[in-house]
Amino acid sequence: MDSYDLHDRTAVITGAASGMGAATAELLAAGGARVALLARRLDRLQHLADKIQADGGTALPVAVDVTDPAAVASAAARVADVFGDPDLLVNAAGVMLPNPITDDRADEWSRMIDTNLTGTLHVIRAFLPALRATAAAGRTADLVTVSSISAHVVFPNYAVYAATKAAVTHLATSLRSELGPQSVRVTNVEPGLTATELGGHIDNAELSAQLDGMFRMLPALSATDVADLIAYTTSRPRHVNLRQAILLPTQQA
Numbered sequence: 001m002d003s004y005d006l007h008d009r010t011a012v013i014t015g016a017a018s019g020m021g022a023a024t025a026e027l028l029a030a031g032g033a034r035v036a037l038l039a040r041r042l043d044r045l046q047h048l049a050d051k052i053q054a055d056g057g058t059a060l061p062v063a064v065d066v067t068d069p070a071a072v073a074s075a076a077a078r079v080a081d082v083f084g085d086p087d088l089l090v091n092a093a094g095v096m097l098p099n100p101i102t103d104d105r106a107d108e109w110s111r112m113i114d115t116n117l118t119g120t121l122h123v124i125r126a127f128l129p130a131l132r133a134t135a136a137a138g139r140t141a142d143l144v145t146v147s148s149i150s151a152h153v154v155f156p157n158y159a160v161y162a163a164t165k166a167a168v169t170h171l172a173t174s175l176r177s178e179l180g181p182q183s184v185r186v187t188n189v190e191p192g193l194t195a196t197e198l199g200g201h202i203d204n205a206e207l208s209a210q211l212d213g214m215f216r217m218l219p220a221l222s223a224t225d226v227a228d229l230i231a232y233t234t235s236r237p238r239h240v241n242l243r244q245a246i247l248l249p250t251q252q253a
Contacts, residue, residue: 004235007032009140010086011234012079014066014123015093017044020146020194023227024090029057031231036060036079036086038123039093066093066119069126076126085130088234090144091120091168098158109160116164120145120171128184135183140238142185144230145172149192149246165190176243185241187233192248194221218251 004027011028015021017039029035029052037045037059045061052059060082064075079086095115097108124143135141148165150158172188179186226247233242 004031004231006088006231006235009033009088009234010036010079010083011088011090012036012038012086012123012127013090013092014038014064014119015091015146016048017041019092020191020223020226021090021092022048023223024092024230025059026052027224027227027231028088028090028234029059030055031235032057033088034058034060034083036062036075036083038062038064038066038075040065066123067114069122072119072122072126076130079127080130085133086127087131087134087139088142088144089123089127089131090146090230091123092146093119093123094146096158096161098155098161100157101159112161112164116161117167117171120168124175131184132179132182140185140234141183142187142234143172143175143179144187144189144234145169146226146230147172147188147190149190149248151190172244176241180241183238185234185238185243187230187242188244189226189229189233190244190246191221191226192246192252193218194223194226218249221247221249 006028011033013021013025016025016037025035025037037048039045042063049059049061062075062078064071066072095112097112099105131141131143145168147168150162151165151169169188172186176186229245229247
């Protein structure tokens with residue numbers, strides 16, 4: 001992957017314990033950004049922080065559950081204490097729990113809504129003042145949301161997951177109209193089939209097998225492919241906003 005110039009930037013990445021979040025943290029750090037790693041699993045965050053620092057980067061692991069607004073506010077205060085105000089936020093925390101709507105899995109509906117949508121809102125609320133202050137001072141400020149191609153492509157049995165991702169996509173669109181005039185860039189990224197831990201959360205054996213079959217049929221994106229796009233986007237000149245990016249494996253496109 002290319003290296004992008006992100007020196008003097010301070011990035012916050014949610015979902016940084018694995019997958020797209022971890023890959024994004026590594027690539028932004030390789031470009032010179034200080035990275036705050038947010039996720040629930042502190043052991044994984046510490047391992048990633050150690051790796052980034054061994055490679056010459058700067059990383060801060062912060063254990064947080066994005067569904068807990070008080071914990072998110074505390075995490076924002078911790079980042080500010082150590083790094084100062086961040087100017088780059090990547091919302092990569094998410095969970096995918098497909099099931100037929102008739103299965104009545106209200107527990108999974110709540111978990112996806114709370115993590116994918118409400119958690120994203122908690123994080124944006126906590127870090128947006130810093131982004132706005134950065135932009136007002138004439139520096140680059142980025143807000144990135146990681147959605148999914150399922151936001152507008154129908155996949156049977158993924159209705160609630162798709163609904164949360166459609167909400168994230170529309171949230172980014174709406175925020176762009178509010179924050180663009182304040183010089184805060186808003187970018188929404190919609191990956192297609194990507195090899196991450198998301199599929200490992202599925203407890204429906206039939207749907208899990210279907211997803212495994214897709215991976216056997218199609219060369220999937222890697223988490224680093226998605227991270228590369230995020231690093232490219234956020235390293236563009238301040239006046240350039242790559243607002244919406246759909247990233248698919250060639251054979252899925």
